[in-house]
Structures are given as structure tokens and as C-alpha cells.
Amino acid sequence: MKKLLSSILITYAGFIQSNETITLVGGEWPPYVSESLKYLGITPRILTEVFATENIKVNYRFYNWARALEMVKKGEADGTFLWSKTTEREKYFFYSKESVGTISYVFFHLKDSPFTWSSLKELQGVRIAATIGYHYSDEFDRLDKEGFLNVNRVKSDLQLLKMLFKQRVDIIPHDLTVGYYEINKHFPESMKKLFTNHPLPIKKKPAYLLMTKKNSKNKKIIEIFDKSLAKFKKAGKYDQYYFDDLLANKYKKP
Structure with a gap:
């Protein structure tokens, strides 16, 4: 993406003038965020619309995630997104009170192979595949x-889905979120309906x-963002963008 400089327009310290422009940086993580997707993905779509209600324009620049975080820490960009809270990070960043996403890991399985669990210790002997390097x-x-x-570690998420299908x-x-995005992207309509997930999360964090x-x-x-995002969620648009529009494949570019 073409690098865009942030235009900082303020009347005096702490007060925001209309037509403010901020720069947010991040990496590839479809469908949450990606240069290859319409609206740049789910999260930029939400961020852009919420800020727009306050006459704040957002420019996006893409790097790897570690570099993006470091840039914001040094003040080389205004912000970044889809990060969890840690004591260390709170030293350097203002956090939104409202979450902009929920990262939830679940177990996917085939609909014709019923599966239930309440404790990981119940899964001894169950054939599991997981991606190398991922922390679940x-x-x-x-x-x-x-x-x-019994975990077989493989190279990619797509490989997991193919193994499950077979x-x-x-x-x-x-x-x-990523799971259903990849199912929608890589499998024909007749196969998509074969997949499902157990509702109990393995890990869930805002x-x-x-x-x-x-x-x-x-x-x-x-502070301005939080108030506007709360209204956005109350209006139902957050759920629509994260769930309904994702399943309807509305983030695919024409």
C-alpha cells in the first residue's frame, strides 16, 4: 500500500479539530485485515466508519505486526489494532475501552461427526491437527x-481444514472468524456446509x-472513538460486519 503521512490538525493540546487524519498500521491477518480484501478487511471497515462519524479520516499502512507495534510505540504512526492488553504495553499506548474484535479459538469438526467437550483432558485419543508455531x-x-x-502439527491453517474434510x-x-473465512474462500458451496464448530472456546480474548x-x-x-464504537455496536452494525457480511462473502474484491 502506498505510504501515507498522517496529517495532525489540532487547535491546541488535547483538543481535536474536525477533518483530523490519523494513520493506523498493522499486518496481514485476513479476514480481520488484509490489503487483498474489500474495505481492507473487517476491522479497518469498522474503524474507518466509526472514526468517520467524528470527522476523523483514517489512513492505513501495512508492515509486519512486530514492526507496526514498534512504530506506534515510537510515535512514528498514530495507532495499531487487534492487540490484547498487557501491563508492558499499557506503558506506551492508550487503549480503547471498547474492543474492536474478539479473538476466539474453537474446535472445528464435520457436521456428520458429532463432537463435544468440556475439558481438554477429555480429548485423549481424539485425532487432532494443529498449525506449527501456533499458541492455542x-x-x-x-x-x-x-x-x-494426539496432535499432528502441520504447516498451514488450510492444510488443517483439508485434513478435516478428508x-x-x-x-x-x-x-x-479466520476458520469460516478460509472455508468460504477455499471450498465449493457443496463442501462449505459440511463444516461446523463446537461453541465452547479453547481461548477467547478481546x-x-x-x-x-x-x-x-x-x-x-x-475517548471519542469509544463513544462512537459503543453506538455502532448498539446499532447492530458491528455484528453485521463481523458475522453476517463475512458469511455472505462481502469482503471479497470484485
Whole structure:
């Protein structure tokens, strides 16, 4: 994406002038965010519309996630998004109170292979595939490392779904949103309906908008954003964009 400089327009410290422009940075994580998607993905679509209600324009620049976070920490960009809260990060960033997404890992399975669970220790002997390098939860990774769980680690999320479809495994842990996006993208209509997920999350955590503390005005911007996002969610548009429009494949470019 063409690099766009942030235009900072303020009347005096802490007050926001209309027609403000901010720059948010992030990486590829479809369907949450991607240069290859319409609206740049679900999260930028929401962020852009929420800020627009306050006459704030958003420019997006793409880097790897670690670099994006470091840029915002140094004040080289205004903000980044889809980050969890940590004590260390709160030293450098203003956090939105309202989450801009929820990262939820669940077990996918085939509809004609019913599956239920309430504890990971119940899954001994169940054939599981998971992606190399992914952290699904502390307990899942510990039981995997100890050999209690029968986990086959593979190179990609798509490979997981293909193994599940071919019934080479019984269940796969996957991000709920990303999972259905990939099913929608890579499988024909006749196959999409074969997949489902168990509702109990393996891990679930909110993700937030972060803005650099290098610029004090960002505290006010975050406050404005939170109020507008709360109204956006109450109106039902958040759920529509994250769920209905995703399943309707509305993020695919023409």
C-alpha cells in the first residue's frame, strides 16, 4: 500500500479539530485485515466508519505486526489494532475501552461427526491437527508437549481444514472468524456446509485499538472513538460486519 503521512490538525493540546487524519498500521491477518480484501478487511471497515462519524479520516499502512507495534510505540504512526492488553504495553499506548474484535479459538469438526467437550483432558485419543508455531492456550500446548493429546502439527491453517474434510483427523483448533473465512474462500458451496464448530472456546480474548502515548491528543481521540464504537455496536452494525457480511462473502474484491 502506498505510504501515507498522517496529517495532525489540532487547535491546541488535547483538543481535536474536525477533518483530523490519523494513520493506523498493522499486518496481514485476513479476514480481520488484509490489503487483498474489500474495505481492507473487517476491522479497518469498522474503524474507518466509526472514526468517520467524528470527522476523523483514517489512513492505513501495512508492515509486519512486530514492526507496526514498534512504530506506534515510537510515535512514528498514530495507532495499531487487534492487540490484547498487557501491563508492558499499557506503558506506551492508550487503549480503547471498547474492543474492536474478539479473538476466539474453537474446535472445528464435520457436521456428520458429532463432537463435544468440556475439558481438554477429555480429548485423549481424539485425532487432532494443529498449525506449527501456533499458541492455542497454555493448557493445550502443555498437554500437546507432554504427549497427552494426539496432535499432528502441520504447516498451514488450510492444510488443517483439508485434513478435516478428508477425515484424516477428528477435530482442529482454529480461530473462529479466520476458520469460516478460509472455508468460504477455499471450498465449493457443496463442501462449505459440511463444516461446523463446537461453541465452547479453547481461548477467547478481546482485542483493542492502541494509540501512541507520544502524542497526548490520542487520549482524547480514544475517548471519542469509544463513544462512537459503543453506538455502532448498539446499532447492530458491528455484528453485521463481523458475522453476517463475512458469511455472505462481502469482503471479497470484485
